Amino acid sequence: MKDFYEQLIENDLNPYLLFDSNGKVKSYNKEAEFLLNFVSIKELFQLAVSNASLNFGFNHKYVSLKYNKQSYYAILVGYANDDEIALRLYKVVSNNTHTIKDDKLKLVNIFSLIDLSKNSTLLHSKLEINELYDISIPEIKININDFLLCLNECFSIFKNEDFISLQVYIKIGEYEIINQKKCKIVSLEFKSHGNLSFDKSLEKTLEAKAHKSNANIFFDHNAIKLELPMIL
C-alpha cells in the first residue's frame, strides 16, 4: 500500500518536496524536479518554513506564486516531527490550447527587428552590446508591431548601463504547442553586469506587452529573458 501512495505522489501534477531540518531535499516528485530548474531549494525551504503551522500538523495557504511560466495558487506545508517538513504547491492549470491568430503575423528576420529596436531605442545612448547571435535561426512569423513595442521596452531598461550582453538562441529540448503544432522556442537574453532595479508596475507592463506579442518574459536580478515561439 505504501508503494501505491508513493506512486500517487510521484505522478501528481503538483510539485511535492520533503526537506530535512537543514533545508536539504530528502525526497521529491517529477513535477518538483522540473520546478527545481527555475527556483532554488533554499527559496522553497524558506517558503515551507515561513508558512508552517505553529504546532505539528498541516497548514494550507492561498498564495500567488510564479516560477518561470507556471503559476501556483496555494501551498500545503506539513510536518510531524522536528526533522522533516513537506511542501506541496498547487498549480494554476488551464486546459486552453494556445492559439495565435495568423493574420497579423509576418515572416521576418528576427535579427533585423532586434537591430531596428536597438538603433531606435538606443539612438542617443552609449550602451555597448556584446551580441551573441545564433544566425542559423530562420525567418519566423512575428507580430512585428507588438514584438517591437516589447523589445523597445527591454532595451529601454538598459539605456543607462555601459555594457550588456544579448544572446539570441534556440532553446534545446523545449517546445510550445501553438495552433496544434510543435514550435521550438527562441530566447533573447539581455544580461547586465550589475543588478537591475525596476518596479513591479514595469514588470507587469512588460509582461502584458510580451503576452500581446505571443512571447513570455522572465526577470532575474541582472537579466531579462524574452522567449517566443518559432512559428514558421
Add this chain to the structure above:
Amino acid sequence: MNKFIAKSESSKKLLNIAQMSSSLPVNILIIGEKGVGKKILAQNILPDASIFDAKTLEETIINKTANVEQYIELIIINIDQVVNKKEFLDKLENIKLVATTTNVSQDIESNFAIKLDIPPLKERKEDLQELIKMYVDEAENIYEINIDPEDIDIDLSTNGVSLKKSIFRNSILKSLKDDDMSYSLEEFITTKLKKDYTYKDLLEYFEIPLLKAAKKEYKSQLQMANKLNINRITLRKKLDQYSNALND
C-alpha cells in the same frame, strides 16, 4: 519632395532606421523641435502618402466628412494636438502611420513601435553646414548676389525655419540698391502715415540705424561728429535720446 539632409552621424543613423522600417507594418513616430526636418523625414519614409494635420484629421473623423478607411498609409503632422488620442488611433488601426510631434507623451509613444528623435540643428554641425550651403545657393540664385556665410547672423531658434529666414533676410538686405531702399522706405512711411505718425515720430527710423552704423564704423564721438558733420552737442543729445535702442 525635399531630401532629408543626413551628413551628421545621428542623422545617418536616423535615416537608416527610417529606411529599414519603411517596408514593415509598423507605425513610426518622429519627434523633434520645430524646424528639425520631421515632415521631410516622414515624406522620405512614405513618399506617396497623403499628409494631414492631426487636428484637422480628428475633426474629419468626428464629423465623418471623409472616409479614412480608403487610405493604406498616412502622414500625420502634430499628433500631440489630437484631443482624444486613443479613439483617434483606434480609428486608424489598419493604416500605416508616420506621425510627427514636438511633445512626447506616454499615450502617443505606446502606440508607435519605432520612434525617431531628431536632435536640434545646433547639435548636428555637418547637417547645419549643408543646409546653410543649400539656402545660400538658393538665395544667391534668386537675388543674384554673392553671399559669404560667415557674414550672416544665423538664427537657429526654430532650427531650419529660422535658419532659412535669417539667410534670406540677409540676402534681401544685401541685394537692395538705392532705388529699392528708397522705394521700401516710401512704402514703409506710407503705412506709418496712415496711422497718424508725425515727422518727429518717423525721424527715429532714420536716426537710429544711422547712429548704430556710425557707432560701429567710428571709434569715438568726436570722430562721429566730424565724419557726420554735425555738432558734438547735437550728437550727444541724439545718443542720449536713443540710448536704449543703441545699447540693444
